[in-house]
Amino acid sequence: MNSQLKPVFTNQKAFIPFVTANDPNFDTTVQNIVALAEGGADIVELGVPFSDPVADGPVIQAADLRALKDDPDLPMDRVFDMVVEARKQTAVPIAFLTYVNIVFQYGYDAFCQRCAELDIRGLVIPDLPFEERDELAPIAERYNVDIIPLITPTSGDRIAKIAGAATGFIYVVSSLGVTGERSQFNNDLTGLIAQIRAVTDVPAAIGFGIHTPEQAAEMANIADGAIVGSACVNIVAEYGTQAPAKLRDYTRQMKAAVSGVAKNPAV
Numbered sequence: 193m194n195s196q197l198k199p200v201f202t203n204q205k206a207f208i209p210f211v212t213a214n215d216p217n218f219d220t221t222v223q224n225i226v227a228l229a230e231g232g233a234d235i236v237e238l239g240v241p242f243s244d245p246v247a248d249g250p251v252i253q254a255a256d257l258r259a260l261k262d263d264p265d266l267p268m269d270r271v272f273d274m275v276v277e278a279r280k281q282t283a284v285p286i287a288f289l290t291y292v293n294i295v296f297q298y299g300y301d302a303f304c305q306r307c308a309e310l311d312i313r314g315l316v317i318p319d320l321p322f323e324e325r326d327e328l329a330p331i332a333e334r335y336n337v338d339i340i341p342l343i344t345p346t347s348g349d350r351i352a353k354i355a356g357a358a359t360g361f362i363y364v365v366s367s368l369g370v371t372g373e374r375s376q377f378n379n380d381l382t383g384l385i386a387q388i389r390a391v392t393d394v395p396a397a398i399g400f401g402i403h404t405p406e407q408a409a410e411m412a413n414i415a416d417g418a419i420v421g422s423a424c425v426n427i428v429a430e431y432g433t434q435a436p437a438k439l440r441d442y443t444r445q446m447k448a449a450v451s452g453v454a455k456n457p458a459v
């Protein structure tokens with residue numbers, strides 16, 4: 193398969209921020225995507241709001257509530273439309289974070305086709321177990337959409353199988369539990385990354401808990417990139433429609449950190 197996300201990691205460490213679509217509204221989401229791109233995001237992870245986000249902690253749960261407050265049945269096409277608008281201003285790679293039921297309801301084929309049309313090149317589906325991806329995977333592959341697998345500190349002897357089948361990049365979960373800022377990570381992330389690298393050259397980015405530039409630099413040092421959700425969502429919660437400029441600044445800082453610029457300031 194001809195992955196369009198894998199090349200993002202060539203010769204650089206990636207910074208991958210996350211925001212929830214429609215939080216707090218349609219237009220701000222469009223501007224948030226553009227601002228993240230302007231700040232230097234290598235991939236924007238866009239969360240599809242969901243009423244029962246079981247893998248998410250309080251910060252992203254609250255974002256889902258804000259996103260769904262005016263329309264609890266927010267149609268997936270509204271979310272696609274936000275990308276349509278963003279695409280008028282940016283070609284930044286975009287991946288969706290979505291629970292599987294949303295994709296299933298829309299129809300696997302129609303969903304992947306729409307993603308391809310909008311140049312959405314990856315799907316992170318936290319409740320899609322590896323063993324159940326067989327139905328979706330061939331369809332996603334037909335449209336050149338990567339299914340980004342999650343590997344956790346407890347994936348154990350499934351790591352080789354999961355990593356071996358991965359395209360795009362691998363989402364390495366830094367520590368057990370739900371999404372949200374943390375001060376400590378699993379103490380053998382280096383070992384986990386080594387196990388992945390033993391079976392594949394597909395890049396691995398670490399997410400869950402990262403919020404400071406120092407943490408992002410540390411994770412980018414171990415892996416190929418850092419994914420940051422709750423910290424971005426906190427900015428949206430605090431600044432609302434004024435969030436885009438703040439997200440742009442934060443992304444600049446975090447991208448500089450993963451690039452090593454913060455440690456070795458350019459002269």
Ligand SMILES: O=P(O)(O)OC[C@@H](O)[C@@H](O)c1c[nH]c2ccccc12
Binds near residue numbers: 247400423
């Ligand atoms: O919020 P954090 O701790 O920075 O973690 C990233 C995360 O938010 C984003 O990738 C994400 C949002 N919802 C998810 C559900 C499962 C896995 C990952 C996610």
